[in-house]
Amino acid sequence: MLHPTHQKNLSLNSNIQNFVFKWLVLFITLSLSTGCAFKVKLVGQYDALVDQSVLNLQSETESHINTILENSGQGAGSYDQSKDFYTQSIGKVDALITRAKVLEDKLKRQPLTDNFIALKQQYEDLRTLHKMPFNQNAISSGQKSMQQSFDAIVKHLVFLKWNQEQPEI
Amino acid sequence: MNEQDIQNLIAKIGVAVKDSLGDKWAEAKTFADSEAKKFAQNIAEIAFWKETGQITEEQAKVLMRMHQRSMKMVLTTLEGISLVMAERAMNAALDAIRGLVNGLVGFELI
Numbered sequence: 001m002l003h004p005t006h007q008k009n010l011s012l013n014s015n016i017q018n019f020v021f022k023w024l025v026l027f028i029t030l031s032l033s034t035g036c037a038f039k040v041k042l043v044g045q046y047d048a049l050v051d052q053s054v055l056n057l058q059s060e061t062e063s064h065i066n067t068i069l070e071n072s073g074q075g076a077g078s079y080d081q082s083k084d085f086y087t088q089s090i091g092k093v094d095a096l097i098t099r100a101k102v103l104e105d106k107l108k109r110q111p112l113t114d115n116f117i118a119l120k121q122q123y124e125d126l127r128t129l130h131k132m133p134f135n136q137n138a139i140s141s142g143q144k145s146m147q148q149s150f151d152a153i154v155k156h157l158v159f160l161k162w163n164q165e166q167p168e169i
Numbered sequence: 170m171n172e173q174d175i176q177n178l179i180a181k182i183g184v185a186v187k188d189s190l191g192d193k194w195a196e197a198k199t200f201a202d203s204e205a206k207k208f209a210q211n212i213a214e215i216a217f218w219k220e221t222g223q224i225t226e227e228q229a230k231v232l233m234r235m236h237q238r239s240m241k242m243v244l245t246t247l248e249g250i251s252l253v254m255a256e257r258a259m260n261a262a263l264d265a266i267r268g269l270v271n272g273l274v275g276f277e278l279i
Contacts, residue, residue, distance in 0.1 A: 038263060042256040043249065111249035115242050125235045129228065137218050138228040144211055145232070148204060148239035152246040155200055162193070163253045 044103035044112060046160035050096060054157065057092055058150040060085075065126075065143045073134025079127075086127045093120045112160075115153050122149050181265040197250045201243070208240040 064085050071077030097116045104110040122145065129142045215236070219229040271277050 038267070040256055040259040040263065042252040042259075109248065109252060111245045111252070115245050115249075118238055118242050118245070122235060122238060125231050125238075129231050129235075132225070132228055132231075135224055135228060137214075138224050138232060141211060141215060141232050142235055144207070145235040145239045148207060148236075149242050151204070152239065152242040156246040156249045159193070159197075159250045159253050163257065166257070 042107065042109070043160065043163065044100070044105075044107060044110075046157065046164040047099065047103055050099055050103070050112075051154075051157045051161070053092065053096060054150065054153055057089065057096075058154070061089065061146055061150070062143075065139065065146065068130065068134075068139055069136065069143075072136070073130075073139070077134075079130045082130060086123060086130075090120055090123050093123065112153075112156060115149075115156065119149055119153065122146060177269070181269065184265075193250075193254060197247060197254075201247055204240070204243040208236060208243075211236050 064082065068077040068082070073079075075081065093116055097113060097120065100110070100113040100116050104113050126142050126146060129138055132138070212233070215224070215229055215232050218224040219226065224232070
């Protein structure tokens with residue numbers, strides 16, 4: 001025969017478990033009745049168009065910076081002959097920001113959108129750097145920063161794509 | 170619901186979460202370590218060039234800003250990856266709960 005204290009504890013545990021179970025069933029039933037799919041959504045969808053646009057922009061930017069370096073900031077590598085590149089690139093990033101906002105709409109955290117906004121600021125700083133007297137080290141370093149920026153975004157997209165390709169839970 | 174049911178549920182959730190994540194955490198960690206190393210090297214380079222007069226103060230300021238921003242973008246990506254992992258883990262756990270609840274009530278409640 002159990003000690004009265006142990007008997008009381010077992011009874012209390014059983015009551016708590018039953019209480020929790022009843023509320024769990026009620027919550028699930030209410031969720032179903034309100035049409036809730038009972039799934040958590042924390043991230044936006046993967047978008048192949050965004051992915052391709054990022055890769056294209058990365059390639060164009062690499063090519064642009066290499067042109068600056070190869071020409072030591074003169075001629076084809078000068079700022080004067082590059083103004084359109086900055087205007088167009090920033091325009092493309094603006095389109096990516098708009099797209100990312102749609103993909104991450106209503107989500108509490110919007111890391112893809114945040115990163116595209118940061119990428120726009122990177123282009124503005126790259127333009128500032130390009131306007132200054134040419135310096136091989138400075139432009140090379142700016143190139144590395146742009147590469148890291150793109151690598152970060154591409155990595156995120158890779159994970160979003162992986163997530164989409166997994167069997168639905 | 171008895172103690173054994175709870176232990177079974179905990180075990181099921183653990184397996185579901187582990188299966189849903191696979192090797193992805195290791196991949197994210199490798200990425201984070203590699204990018205942090207690059208950031209440290211780049212910052213050291215800029216400081217050296219500034220000290221030795223190879224770049225101007227203005228160029229150093231712009232570059233520092235760019236590198237801090239690109240490193241912040243890496244951290245933001247890690248946040249994004251964490252959210253992907255969390256979503257998968259939470260939904261895997263909820264799926265495990267669904268199985269148990271349906272088993273306990275004896276029909277497909279959810």
